[in-house]
Amino acid sequence: MRSISSPPVMRQASSMTGPSGAPAATQPAVPRPIPPRTRHWSALLWIAPAFGMYAVFVLYPMLQSVQYSFYDWDGIGPATPAGLDNWKAIFTQPELLHSVEHAFILIIFYTILPVGLGLIAASFIRELRPGAFSTTARVVLFVPQVLPLVAAGIAWTWMYSSDGLVNQVLRAVGLDRHARAWLGDFTFALPAVGVIGVWVMLGFCTVLLLAGIGKIDPALYEAARLDGAGRISEFFAVTLPGLRRELVVCTTFTMIAALASFDVVQIATQGGPGYQTMVPGVEIYRLTFLQQHVGQASALAVFLAALVLLIIWPIQRLGREK
């Protein structure tokens, strides 16, 4: 899943350094005139290799998925046209629709909490003097990003079990009443999975926001201080506006991770108990590989992709300069 969601970050990161790193003034004042036609064709030549790969490995499979979604196909044998049946099923089968709902609930844990906490953490770390402590803080926060999600899922499953670390801590402080098998509890399973998401995403958001803060002109902070701004108003007047692009990257990346989540749920709960933590990613996997309903799986996948685009699009617009 992560490999799918990484490209937007890279794209954003490169566009981020573009304008600020190379201001317009450094460009030659009078560009040599090039006949428009030649420029057009040579441009095509330059993008051809990258576009070729993109078309073969991304665009073509995407269009194929759209095509499959109108068929009833097991992946091997003959396919029969299914009209809109696969699409209707998304809205009529309660399990499929609930899985989409859960993905939206996960946005709270994958996006809102990590970005919010990341902002706070980054502001604090900025004020630390560079040294062992601030480096340690960064490393500790970033470590979850380095671990494979499957390993993280297994480790958290142990911690959440009835005798696991979470319950041991609760019992140690006298909260025995609240100890429970978190991933087996109908009320707490989804939030418990969400907390794993917070843990994974927080480091990424903090490090990215910290890099963004480093780019903000220190003169602005100084000016704010001279104007009598406290920490809070400094945060709202300088830090927050200066982090606009980084915030868009964080939000985009984490929202995609939330809506397309798969590994943590597959490892930690397999969608249970009942259907409490079922998400579209797991549903698509089961439909394709277990039930061999490639058509139904494709319809859900295309629906999910469209949903992601629909939600990401306004955020991307927010990120553009006025």
Add this chain to the structure above:
Amino acid sequence: MRSLTQYRRIVQVAAVAVLLLLNACAPGGNSDAGPAPSKPVSTGVGSEPVTLKLLVNSGVDVPFYTALGELFHAKYDNVTVKVENQDYATLTTTIARILAGSNVPDLVRVSQLGNLIEDRLLTSLDPYAKTYGWDQWPQSQFASTRVGPDGKQRGTGALYAAGAGFGLTGVYYNKALAQRIGMTRPPATVAEFGQLLAKAKDAGLQPIMINGKDGGSVYPLQNLVMSSAGDAQAVQDWNYAKPGASIDNPATVKAATTLQRWGQDGYLPADVNDIDQTRAPAEFVKGNGVFFPSGNWQAPGLDKAGAGEFGFFLFPPGEAGGPSYAMTAAANLGIPAKSPNADVAAAFLDFVQTNQQARQATVTLGGLVPAGPSNASAPTAPQGSAVAATVSAFQELLTSNGLVGFMADATASIHVNSLIPQTQLLLAGKTTPEAYAAKVQSDYERDLGQ
């Protein structure tokens, strides 16, 4: 800046491309390929050097089939058996692709037949069954891998897979704890079992240890269904997708009611829905649980943890003296339709089912019970061990026709999408026994209807 007309043009081109693609031929293979012409089969393995390629699951399968391969090579020295492996989840999800590809194995471990028959990817074993005389053996061992001409209904039609050994479910018990609650012999009825559970509860013990997270709780449920029905025909028909089969009936409702009550009475662990198949046996070995409903694949591990400490009995019938049933599934191997060494592969299949040493390896290395002909030698296991108990229970059921398939195998997804979540809801009191039976049945019909 692009002009509006340019945008419009791009949209037009894209639309045309999509339409062209959609109108192109449908995905998938050709439906008109008739059944492969049946070739004459031979029982010989020839004298030419042959490499027989086996594709099995990772883990215990590897040393087990490697040992079988060495035994086979010792008998036919021109045949070298090469064992390749993929982990269970990978093989289950990629098997159709592998068998449709160009580099197929000669024998493949088939956990679920799925669409393999419909897509003509496996060879029918019927000619071999006839030549080798498998058709003279107790036939219940082959029922689950017979598939009808429609490619869906099982239990009838041609044979597509056979295996060295079988899994078998029942109830393990901790001998010391069972003695403490006064159990002198295995319960004769479900009611008697219930009384033992109550005694265990009163003695401050955990009556049943079970993994509700990944489907262990479905085993006692299916056993309760068969016990309350008094026979297994309805369940067996359901498993084999016989037209009109249904488990939305009083037996299932009664079974679900009993299991739900066991949960409410505290006979099942409080966090049952969070216990998985790794943790359940570990807890049981630690003494957390008097009874542990599971399968014979646990027996070697339990014997290792405490030789002679754990016993095994078949799930009790509804009425005293009634028939006992157990769920079973073979460790099936199939011969891919494209295998160039089908005759040698079939000879291997016959060998593992009949050879004395191979049958012993099946028990000791595979943790499975061999079936084969009714007069075949039973493998040995230490007296009083859990393994010995499962082996003798299997022999008993093989002759009494008490072997039934797992409801979990009825369709590809009934286990993960219906039985597991619905049983979790049932144990949490979030669904009623009636709604449980109706929902599992409607999911089943939806699975088959597509």
